[in-house]
Amino acid sequence: MARLPVYLRALTTLSEQGTATCSSEHLAAAAGVNSAKLRKDLSYLGSYGTRGVGYDVDYLRYQIAREIGVTQDWPVVIVGIGNLGHALANYSGFRSRGFRVVALLDADPRRHEEVVAGVDVRPFDDLEQIVRDHSVAIGVIATPALAAQDVADRMVGCGITSILNFAPTVLSVPEGVDVRKVDLSIELQILAYHEQRKTHGATT
Amino acid sequence: MARLPVYLRALTTLSEQGTATCSSEHLAAAAGVNSAKLRKDLSYLGSYGTRGVGYDVDYLRYQIAREIGVTQDWPVVIVGIGNLGHALANYSGFRSRGFRVVALLDADPRRHEEVVAGVDVRPFDDLEQIVRDHSVAIGVIATPALAAQDVADRMVGCGITSILNFAPTVLSVPEGVDVRKVDLSIELQILAYHEQRKTHGATT
DNA sequence: CTCGGTTTGTTCTCGCGTTCACAAACTCCT
DNA sequence: AGGAGTTTGTGAACGCGAGAACAAACCGAG
Ligand SMILES: NC(=O)c1ccc[n+]([C@@H]2O[C@H](COP(=O)([O-])OP(=O)(O)OC[C@H]3O[C@@H](n4cnc5c(N)ncnc54)[C@H](O)[C@@H]3O)[C@@H](O)[C@H]2O)c1
Ligand SMILES: NC(=O)c1ccc[n+]([C@@H]2O[C@H](COP(=O)([O-])OP(=O)(O)OC[C@H]3O[C@@H](n4cnc5c(N)ncnc54)[C@H](O)[C@@H]3O)[C@@H](O)[C@H]2O)c1
Numbered sequence: 001m002a003r004l005p006v007y008l009r010a011l012t013t014l015s016e017q018g019t020a021t022c023s024s025e026h027l028a029a030a031a032g033v034n035s036a037k038l039r040k041d042l043s044y045l046g047s048y049g050t051r052g053v054g055y056d057v058d059y060l061r062y063q064i065a066r067e068i069g070v071t072q073d074w075p076v077v078i079v080g081i082g083n084l085g086h087a088l089a090n091y092s093g094f095r096s097r098g099f100r101v102v103a104l105l106d107a108d109p110r111r112h113e114e115v116v117a118g119v120d121v122r123p124f125d126d127l128e129q130i131v132r133d134h135s136v137a138i139g140v141i142a143t144p145a146l147a148a149q150d151v152a153d154r155m156v157g158c159g160i161t162s163i164l165n166f167a168p169t170v171l172s173v174p175e176g177v178d179v180r181k182v183d184l185s186i187e188l189q190i191l192a193y194h195e196q197r198k199t200h201g202a203t204t
Numbered sequence: 205m206a207r208l209p210v211y212l213r214a215l216t217t218l219s220e221q222g223t224a225t226c227s228s229e230h231l232a233a234a235a236g237v238n239s240a241k242l243r244k245d246l247s248y249l250g251s252y253g254t255r256g257v258g259y260d261v262d263y264l265r266y267q268i269a270r271e272i273g274v275t276q277d278w279p280v281v282i283v284g285i286g287n288l289g290h291a292l293a294n295y296s297g298f299r300s301r302g303f304r305v306v307a308l309l310d311a312d313p314r315r316h317e318e319v320v321a322g323v324d325v326r327p328f329d330d331l332e333q334i335v336r337d338h339s340v341a342i343g344v345i346a347t348p349a350l351a352a353q354d355v356a357d358r359m360v361g362c363g364i365t366s367i368l369n370f371a372p373t374v375l376s377v378p379e380g381v382d383v384r385k386v387d388l389s390i391e392l393q394i395l396a397y398h399e400q401r402k403t404h405g406a407t408t
Numbered sequence: 409c410t411c412g413g414t415t416t417g418t419t420c421t422c423g424c425g426t427t428c429a430c431a432a433a434c435t436c437c438t
Numbered sequence: 439a440g441g442a443g444t445t446t447g448t449g450a451a452c453g454c455g456a457g458a459a460c461a462a463a464c465c466g467a468g
Contacts (some may be wrong), residue, residue: 005393009372023415032374036457043417051416052464068393069400076392083291090287093372093389098396137399138392161402162395164388168213168297170236178398180391184368185297187384188280188342189209189272191366192302194382195341196273198365227445240427247447255446256434 001041004064006031011061023054075102075134077160079151080143081111081121084166088142089116099138103130107147124151128158138162145169152179205245208268210235215265227258279306279338281364283355284347285315285325288370292346293320303342307334311351328355332362342366349373356383 010030014022024042028035042048042055048063049055065071076094078085081104088094089104104116107124114121122130130136139160141151148167155163162178165171168186171179214234218226228246232239246252246259252267253259269275280298282289285308292298293308308320311328318325326334334340343359345352345367352371359367366382369375372390375383 002390002394004397005387005390006374008393009390010374025415030374032376034457036459037455039416040418040456047417049416050464051462052414052466054415067397069396070393072396072400074392074396074399083294087287087291088388091388094392097389097393099389099392137403138395162399164391164395170210170214170234176402178395180395182386182388182391183209184292184295184386185301185303186206186209186213187368187386188278188298188303189212189274189301190206191342191368191382191384192273192276192278193208193271195278195366196276198380199341229445238427240429241425243446244426244448251447253446254434255432256436256444258445 001044003031003033003037003041004068006033007038007041008061008064008068008070011057011064015057015061019057021054021056024049027055070098072098074099074138075136076100076138076140077103077105077127077130077136078140078142079105079124079127079155080141080147080167081106081114081116082142085142086116088140089119102134102136105130107143124154127154131155131158131160136160138164141165141167141171143167205248207235207237207241207245208272210237211242211245212265212268212272212274215261215268219261219265223261225258225260228253231259274302276302278303278342279340280304280342280344281307281309281331281334281340282344282346283309283328283331283359284345284351284371285310285318285320286346289346290320292344293323306338306340309334311347328358331358335359335362335364340364342368345369345371345375347371 007027010027014030024035024039028038031038045063045067048060076099078088078101081089089101094101101119104119104121105124105127106121111121112123137160139155141148141163143151145167148165148169149171152163152171152173156173156177161176165179165181168183173179211231214231218234228239228243232242235242249267249271252264280303282292282305285293289308293305298305305323308323308325309328309331310325315325316327341364343364345355347355349371352369352373353375356367356375356377360377360381365380369383369385372387377383
């Protein structure tokens with residue numbers, strides 16, 4: 001389920017606050033979901049709670065982390081080191097959650113002199129070798145929209161099976177490759193849509 | 205619906221390619237959805253297609269833009285001009301879609317000397333005045349997680365009713381305020397989850 | 409040991425979104 | 439003008455996730 005990471009973060013927060021055990025009601029409130037939904041999600045992993053008591057925070061946290069795969073170390077490559085690529089490379093929240101940026105790639109030779117967050121920017125053509133050397137399975141695309149499909153094809157071609165795409169394009173990839181799209185303009189447009197309905201008061 | 209912006213972008217692409225009219229099948233492929241779903245979504249706005257022919261690209265594009273509210277100009281404030289805030293402020297895709305960044309706010313006085321993308325960074329305490337002067341309805345939070353709830357409260361307090369949150373926290377806001385959350389770590393964790401299932405081959 | 413209070417795990421129902429399938433409507437060719 | 443082919447708009451069935459409700463299990467007090 002896509003909610004497990006949210007639970008994981010809520011549990012981490014609780015653990016840092018010194019909470020040793022918590023009820024589904026409490027955790028659900030921290031995660032912003034219904035308590036019945038939370039219990040159903042957790043029961044899908046197994047019976048890690050104790051009736052009448054609740055869940056052991058650290059134990060449940062480990063179980064969810066194991067289920068998601070955060071106990072492993074995931075090597076990641078980022079392609080397109082522009083505005084967004086810089087921010088992503090500098091983001092500490094990735095490493096702390098088991099994701100290790102092994103390479104930053106860009107097609108622009110002028111970028112290749114840069115070192116961002118301790119990793120030097122390398123030519124995009126190094127992709128195949130880097131993916132092979134580090135067994136990379138996850139790639140991040142932060143290039144302009146026009147280049148995104150080409151980058152995705154190259155990624156798929158050398159064995160990457162999960163792509164996080166920031167470019168505003170629908171990528172076509174073969175079966176078995178997961179793509180998640182983050183489109184900030186669309187997020188804003190959805191907000192604007194609701195905003196317009198609020199003020200304009202359309203009822204239809 | 206949350207898919208309208210996707211259709212809008214697909215239509216824009218088609219228009220730039222010189223396509224004057226298109227079938228629901230064609231547009232659905234470009235948007236990555238089922239054609240029946242697309243037709244039902246569009247019929248919700250009205251009957252803008254012609255049977256046996258398809259949809260007039262530019263006409264439909266305008267109708268969707270009007271429905272979403274992209275024909276208007278939406279003033280936006282960004283709070284937290286760190287790594288991510290810089291990238292957002294520099295992003296040209298916002299302005300081209302009707303969103304105008306009227307202010308960049310940060311609590312750190314050292315940031316106040318900076319000018320990012322032609323807009324100078326101002327103290328966070330200027331929030332109320334800026335929102336009032338520009339009738340801002342949409343706020344973007346790019347601060348660390350600990351500050352996010354405080355920032356959201358201040359935003360709500362001065363009349364902002366739509367928030368785009370990049371901090372990894374669940375914000376609690378009163379009824380009537382929309383919050384959309386973008387959490388990149390969660391996106392990666394979802395990919396890792398599927399990745400693990402692929403390789404490890406769990407069947408349960 | 410028993411009983412009341414508490415909380416999980418699960419079942420059942422409801423509602424929504426998706427998808428199929430088809431009639432209505434339009435174009436073009438003859 | 440008429441018919442064949444094409445495409446929209448929509449009614450109906452399907453599937454699935456969400457939420458309510460309840461029984462089973464656990465703890466602690468007496
Ligand atoms: N900056 C933002 O806040 C933001 C917000 C939303 C979406 N986006 C999207 O993210 C993407 C990147 O945005 P940005 O602001 O960083 O753009 P940018 O122009 O600053 O950076 C793009 C980088 O990609 C590199 N590049 C171009 N073609 C390439 C290729 N074929 N292979 C490898 N690298 C290539 C360029 O050299 C450049 O360094 C864009 O698609 C944009 O629409 C950005
Ligand atoms: N950088 C990324 O790529 C990335 C990716 C995913 C999520 N995030 C999240 O986005 C947020 C920002 O990330 P970042 O890398 O830009 O962090 P950052 O530390 O570079 O920037 C945060 C900025 O917020 C300012 N700030 C702190 N408290 C504030 C307050 N109360 N009011 C106003 N401004 C305040 C700081 O002065 C700083 O300039 C974080 O919550 C982070 O978890 C960032």
